[in-house]
Amino acid sequence: MTMAALSQAPLSPAKLVYGDWVAEYLDPYFSQNWQLFAPTPVSDDRGVLARAACADGSVTPYYDVTARGVEMARSSRFFPSRENRVVSAHLQNITSSEELLRRIRQQQTNDKKPMLPPLPYEKATEAEAVKGLSRYAYDQMPAACDGDMERIQIRMYVHELPPWSKRHDPSAEGKVLVKDFAWQKTRDLR
Secondary structure, eight states: HHHHHHSSSSSSSHHHHHHHHHHHTTTTTTTOOTTTOOOOOOEEEEEEEEEEEESSSOOOOOEHHHHHHHHHHHHHHOOOOOTTHHHHHHHOOOOOOOHHHHHHHHHHHHHHHHOOOHHHHHHHHHHHHHHHHHHHHHHHHHTGGGOOOOEEEEEEEEEEEOOOGEEEEEEEOOOOOEEEEOOOGGGGTT
């Protein structure tokens, strides 16, 4: 019960020190997944593009990794594919952070103070998510480089939709944020 209580506690020094150990202890039988509910409605369009570096030194154009999963989900409304959740779960791990850290960083931005750097567990979570997305992209691009890929790079995009108040304004546009991640060696993804 102590482990479960610590896993649900707000962010604290104890949770930062013991959080990974507690999560490892509770998984897979008592892991938490709050994806059932939608506390924040969808306000953006997220996706992943990937490109490959071939053995001959050439680089392929970007390939839309998320399009296939989205189309599979749309094609069957009664029994939709859950493949696109592979991408969305990793993207959420990259873009989400603890509420307290988000508020601190927002306050620092407003006060024009130096930004709090990512914490070690945030870096580890992002690295794991990037590796998972790279592995998924590698599986989605079997014909790239005639099957002889050496490295793969993913690009995450987030298209923030215009606010609801401007839904009837045809000139309203949202921002597009793009982040390129480091190249991953394909031999590490197999």
